[in-house]
Amino acid sequence: MTKTNFATSCIAASLVLITALNSLPTLVAQVLDDQSSANVIRLQTLPTRDAKTMPMPSVDGKKGSKSELSQAEKEFFNDASARVAARRDTPSGVYLDFLGDGKANQGFAKRTGFAFRDGEMENKISNGVFPVPLGRQLRQKDPRYRHNKKRLTRSDEYIYDGSDREARVQVDGDWNIYGMDTEDTFGHFDTLDGKRLVSPSNRVDIYSPRFSAVRRVDNLQKAEYSSQVTQMKRKEGTVLSRASDASSSTKQNVAVDTNEATLKAVGFRDQTRGVLSDNVLHLRASREAFQPYENFELIRWGKHSNSETARLEAGMQAAKVWQDNLGLQVFGKKIQPIIVNDTVALQQIVTIETDDDNAILRVTKVASRIAARPGEEVEFTIRFDNLSARKVGNVTLIDNLTNRLQYVKGSAECSLDAKFINTDNDATSLTLRWEIDKPLAPGKGGVIRFKCRVR
Amino acid sequence: MAYLKSPISLWLKFALLLVTLLSQCWVCTGDTAQAQLTRDHQLLNSKMPPGIVSQRKLMGNARLVGHTQPVRIIAPDGSRVAIVAGGGTTEANKSRVTVGVQAGLLYRFRVDFVDIETPRTVYPSVEIVDRLYTPKGLENQFPVPVVITENDLAQASGGKMVTKVIYLERSESTVPRRPIETDQPWFDVRGGEDPLHVASSLGRPLAILRIGSRVPTAGELAGPSAFDSSRPVVLPDPVERLPSQTIKLTDQTR
Numbered sequence A: 001m002t003k004t005n006f007a008t009s010c011i012a013a014s015l016v017l018i019t020a021l022n023s024l025p026t027l028v029a030q031v032l033d034d035q036s037s038a039n040v041i042r043l044q045t046l047p048t049r050d051a052k053t054m055p056m057p058s059v060d061g062k063k064g065s066k067s068e069l070s071q072a073e074k075e076f077f078n079d080a081s082a083r084v085a086a087r088r089d090t091p092s093g094v095y096l097d098f099l100g101d102g103k104a105n106q107g108f109a110k111r112t113g114f115a116f117r118d119g120e121m122e123n124k125i126s127n128g129v130f131p132v133p134l135g136r137q138l139r140q141k142d143p144r145y146r147h148n149k150k151r152l153t154r155s156d157e158y159i160y161d162g163s164d165r166e167a168r169v170q171v172d173g174d175w176n177i178y179g180m181d182t183e184d185t186f187g188h189f190d191t192l193d194g195k196r197l198v199s200p201s202n203r204v205d206i207y208s209p210r211f212s213a214v215r216r217v218d219n220l221q222k223a224e225y226s227s228q229v230t231q232m233k234r235k236e237g238t239v240l241s242r243a244s245d246a247s248s249s250t251k252q253n254v255a256v257d258t259n260e261a262t263l264k265a266v267g268f269r270d271q272t273r274g275v276l277s278d279n280v281l282h283l284r285a286s287r288e289a290f291q292p293y294e295n296f297e298l299i300r301w302g303k304h305s306n307s308e309t310a311r312l313e314a315g316m317q318a319a320k321v322w323q324d325n326l327g328l329q330v331f332g333k334k335i336q337p338i339i340v341n342d343t344v345a346l347q348q349i350v351t352i353e354t355d356d357d358n359a360i361l362r363v364t365k366v367a368s369r370i371a372a373r374p375g376e377e378v379e380f381t382i383r384f385d386n387l388s389a390r391k392v393g394n395v396t397l398i399d400n401l402t403n404r405l406q407y408v409k410g411s412a413e414c415s416l417d418a419k420f421i422n423t424d425n426d427a428t429s430l431t432l433r434w435e436i437d438k439p440l441a442p443g444k445g446g447v448i449r450f451k452c453r454v455r
Numbered sequence B: 001m002a003y004l005k006s007p008i009s010l011w012l013k014f015a016l017l018l019v020t021l022l023s024q025c026w027v028c029t030g031d032t033a034q035a036q037l038t039r040d041h042q043l044l045n046s047k048m049p050p051g052i053v054s055q056r057k058l059m060g061n062a063r064l065v066g067h068t069q070p071v072r073i074i075a076p077d078g079s080r081v082a083i084v085a086g087g088g089t090t091e092a093n094k095s096r097v098t099v100g101v102q103a104g105l106l107y108r109f110r111v112d113f114v115d116i117e118t119p120r121t122v123y124p125s126v127e128i129v130d131r132l133y134t135p136k137g138l139e140n141q142f143p144v145p146v147v148i149t150e151n152d153l154a155q156a157s158g159g160k161m162v163t164k165v166i167y168l169e170r171s172e173s174t175v176p177r178r179p180i181e182t183d184q185p186w187f188d189v190r191g192g193e194d195p196l197h198v199a200s201s202l203g204r205p206l207a208i209l210r211i212g213s214r215v216p217t218a219g220e221l222a223g224p225s226a227f228d229s230s231r232p233v234v235l236p237d238p239v240e241r242l243p244s245q246t247i248k249l250t251d252q253t254r
Helices: A003-039 A071-088 A134-141 A220-227 A229-236 A238-244 A260-272 A306-321 B007-037 B052-060 B150-157 B195-202 B218-222
Strands: A115-117 A158-162 A176-178 A185-191 A196-200 A203-207 A211-219 A361-367 A377-386 A392-400 A405-407 A418-424 A430-436 A445-454 B069-074 B080-085 B096-101 B107-115 B118-122 B125-128 B144-147 B160-169 B186-188 B203-211 B233-235
Touching: A158 A361, A185 A361, A196 A361, A203 A361, A211 B144, A211 B195, A211 B203, A361 A392, A377 A392, A430 A445, B052 B125, B069 B125, B080 B096, B096 B107, B107 B150, B118 B150, B144 B160, B144 B203, B150 B160, B150 B203, B160 B195, B195 B203
Parallel strands: A115 A176, A211 B186, B069 B144
Antiparallel strands: A158 A203, A185 A196, A185 A392, A211 B160, A361 A377, A377 A445, A392 A430, A405 A445, A418 A430, B069 B096, B080 B107, B096 B233, B107 B118, B107 B125, B125 B203, B160 B203
16 A cells, blocks of 8 residues: 555545544434434424415505404314314323313413513423514624524613513413513513413613712822832832833823813803793603604504614614614514614505415514613513414413513503513512413504613 | 545645644643633733823723713712812802813812811712713713712712712612712722722723822912813703603503
8 A cells, every 4th residue: 555545545545434433423313303303293283374365464464454263264273273172182291272161361371470580491392382482583694684682782881671681482382481681681482383482572772871980989098108109109100101102192182171061051041031931941741652762653553664773773872882783673573674774765664464364563672761860660562463364372471581670660651451471580680471361363462661760 | 545545645644643742732722822811911000100001091082082071070969169270260159060171181179178168178079981872962960979078088088089980870770769969879898909990890991080088289279280180161060850650651552
């Protein structure tokens, strides 16, 4: 064997060995998967909606907006119910009881309490739930969607509330919630094909720095004796340092000699003479049902108008010093996201109708202030919409408040019939939970509002 | 087996020996390298002469150049705060004053107070070592609060030197407290610790306050740079905002 052939054979043998070692876990996983598949019942796709017998609900909700199911829909669900009932007898127990006898949640399982768990949820089919959070679904399809954690930078001067921070939120078949961190705001819901999905909201940034102090008290005589101040001054060489450092002169700030700002302010007060003093009163209330800060079409009607781009973006201006790419995004399934600071001249999104099985619950959150001092109150508004073509049930909205936000008792309200529950969380604050009573029809939505005091 | 005696087998043996030696060196030196990385070495400390820390920070942070940072000096009720600059002091009629200061410069104030029926005066100095990134237009509403407590004044008037580092807390690790402007939490560091270093471990240091008991002479105050101080910009006080009125939500959604 020549030297060249020997070297070539060594390299080839190494490559084969490395390839075998890399593929070994995959092969083992495949074998295990094949073995386990014998005891697992795979979900089957529900019958496709017939557009003629089951017309899609219109945008304004006139048709199909009632909570009762139409005759065609009942047949559609009964067909699926028979197959699910057959599966329910199996030992593994698949599927949610989405056509149970509950009247409040017609077509969906009953809520049986909830609990918060640490760690990640076990992804097993016996739970009857397939945890596929919306954010993850969308990230896999298009990296420009929100909830990309790499783009959500943080600053120590801000309070954040919203989005799905750190661990991914999951909800299993027993209503246990996994991976919920402080600041998380999300909604979870059940679909008619047996999925329980999680949909996080956007993140709200509120500028609210807080300060503390560290003190040291020195007795001058003792300090001078022990630390030898005289020698320290020589060693420090402050004068020489300034002289030798050429860059200090270029960056040195120059103290101001005059204070023109104060003079201008005094002159302005003299000109007004108190006649227009009523104009400086702050707005305390409005006659409309919506507050001034939430007077967006997105909050009112669930539609985004490009004319509101500047106002929507105002809340994000502050954080742009730290994060350049962050912006409020309005998006729908399989539709290119519209970033409000984009130059694309999209006029209006009326509605989104899809005919496949994917369900989307859009959760949008806004705050009444972009900055708040400790002790001041901030009002939050959450708008949630069912963007899918089918009803979603057991819609639950959860806001896990951070330690800087204290819920104002009695301030929570919801435009739909809902059960409000608040529990203590690890951050010495509260976890707010709204359980919407009735299923959410396609194109329908609701508004939640509550107050928090910054502390 | 003739190829085992070939030169390439020697190269393979040499490579194996080299890999073994390198791995052993890495294992042996790992702990030492780790210990060196965790050793704390601070270039700046609060024992430096007033203004030096701010100058060093200015040279290292381009965002401090030309930036005027609002600072609110908050003294106890009943005391009076004046600005020492330009060969004199401003009129002292309030216990709180809001000014705009810059990094690299030292600012000095005069605080008149009464210590057990004895009127006293101290000349605290303030230097900033970092800045805030407040949203545009709200800079004056969120100044850095430099709170001077009665205990600070009592210690200083008793002949001691008070060094206080005001730092920005991390929002995630804060504990709830009363939202009162004068109620700024503080604690004394242990012996041997530097407040600037302790503040850096807890958050982001923003300002250093020093209060001593020495009263400058008339000659020191008369110069253009009175007592080695610069003139700050006087800013209006932050506006107190009223709480909004709650309006019940009705079903306005479709």
